Amino acid sequence: MLNKVRRRQVDYTWPGFVDALASLLMVIIFVLMIFVLSQFFLSQKMTGQDEALVELRNNLVELGEMLSLERQTTTELTTQLSLLETKIVEVKKNLKYEKELVTQFKEELAGQSNILSLNQSEIEDLKEKLKIKIQDALLLKNNLEQLEKRINKKDTDINEKNETINANKKEINELISASLKLRNKLSQLQTLLSAYKAKDKKEKVKTINIGKEMNSALARRVEELQKFKSDFFGRVRELIKGRKEIRIVGDRFVFQSEVLFKVGSEELGIKGQEEMAKLAITLMDIEKSLPTDIDWILQIDGHTDNLPVKKGQNYLDNWELSTKRALSVLRFLIKQGIKPDRLSASGYGSFQPIDKKNTNVARAKNRRIEMKITQSTKTNQ
Numbered sequence: 001m002l003n004k005v006r007r008r009q010v011d012y013t014w015p016g017f018v019d020a021l022a023s024l025l026m027v028i029i030f031v032l033m034i035f036v037l038s039q040f041f042l043s044q045k046m047t048g049q050d051e052a053l054v055e056l057r058n059n060l061v062e063l064g065e066m067l068s069l070e071r072q073t074t075t076e077l078t079t080q081l082s083l084l085e086t087k088i089v090e091v092k093k094n095l096k097y098e099k100e101l102v103t104q105f106k107e108e109l110a111g112q113s114n115i116l117s118l119n120q121s122e123i124e125d126l127k128e129k130l131k132i133k134i135q136d137a138l139l140l141k142n143n144l145e146q147l148e149k150r151i152n153k154k155d156t157d158i159n160e161k162n163e164t165i166n167a168n169k170k171e172i173n174e175l176i177s178a179s180l181k182l183r184n185k186l187s188q189l190q191t192l193l194s195a196y197k198a199k200d201k202k203e204k205v206k207t208i209n210i211g212k213e214m215n216s217a218l219a220r221r222v223e224e225l226q227k228f229k230s231d232f233f234g235r236v237r238e239l240i241k242g243r244k245e246i247r248i249v250g251d252r253f254v255f256q257s258e259v260l261f262k263v264g265s266e267e268l269g270i271k272g273q274e275e276m277a278k279l280a281i282t283l284m285d286i287e288k289s290l291p292t293d294i295d296w297i298l299q300i301d302g303h304t305d306n307l308p309v310k311k312g313q314n315y316l317d318n319w320e321l322s323t324k325r326a327l328s329v330l331r332f333l334i335k336q337g338i339k340p341d342r343l344s345a346s347g348y349g350s351f352q353p354i355d356k357k358n359t360n361v362a363r364a365k366n367r368r369i370e371m372k373i374t375q376s377t378k379t380n381q
Contacts, residue, residue, distance in 0.1 A: 167250020280333050298344070299372045303369070305318075305353075309321060319347055
């Protein structure tokens with residue numbers, strides 16, 4: 001029985017011991033956990049302090065570099081300051097020297113002013129005389145300019161008169177030629193009349209009457225042609241009134257090339273087409289009142305200046321350019337309604353200049369298209 005009681009007592013003691021050990025183990029584990037946590041937080045704090053320490057070290061390095069730069073800058077400034085002080089000393093020396101020169105110059109100037117004050121009256125007299133001379137020179141210059149303008153105007157008038165005289169000479173020569181042809185025809189008629197003198201008086205009277213009728217018919221034709229030319233030129237004068245680029249010289253009217261064509265071109269420009277259209281309307285309007293048996297022709301002559309044709313242009317020389325310009329005007333007038341048998345075109349290049357001077361003004365005058373109404377070659381033959 002006692003053994004059983006003892007066994008029972010032992011059995012009850014062992015579980016309590018186990019519980020105590022379990023409690024102790026839990027306490028130890030709790031303490032270890034607290035220790036681990038404290039170590040973790042302590043390590044975090046130590047890491048933050050290390051980073052701050054590294055940052056402080058970097059700041060110290062930067063401050064050291066800045067300090068070295070400041071020392072270097074201070075050294076350079078000290079060097080520059082010493083150089084400036086040296087320059088200041090030199091400038092002071094130069095300034096002292098300049099002051100001495102100014103003092104010397106003032107003394108010399110004072111001496112010169114005394115001399116000038118003595119000659120002031122003479123200088124004033126010279127100024128007055130110089131002023132009078134300048135006024136005389138200006139007056140002489142103005143007189144020379146006016147005289148030069150008058151001379152230029154006289155030259156222009158002389159050139160225009162020479163042009164008119166030359167044109168009149170051409171017209172007189174043409175009239176003389178026409179008169180000679182008429183005389184030849186009259187002499188032929190007289191020869192015929194003398195051949196018929198042997199016939200009876202009726203035939204003689206009839207022949208004389210035929211001759212008179214032919215002479216009067218020829219005279220009427222010449223008169224009508226002159227009237228046609230006069231009427232035409234009168235109309236053209238009204239069209240070109242007040243325009244310097246289109247002129248009438250003798251029995252011709254002259255168009256400057258710049259009015260009709262572009263530089264170095266044979267094609268009529270817009271302005272040139274307008275001018276030729278007006279001319280064609282006037283010519284056709286006057287032709288309506290002219291008898292159909294009067295043979296007339298409008299002669300179109302092209303002229304250039306003496307400058308050679310530029311490279312790259314489609315012309316061999318000024319002959320070709322002047323001829324093609326005249327033909328361009330002729331073809332345009334045909335398109336406007338002028339009959340082709342009433343038109344003739346020629347090119348003279350630079351060999352019939354109006355003004356023989358080698359100037360831009362003279363060359364501008366020589367670049368032109370001339371037009372003239374004359375008798376048809378059919379009549380002359």
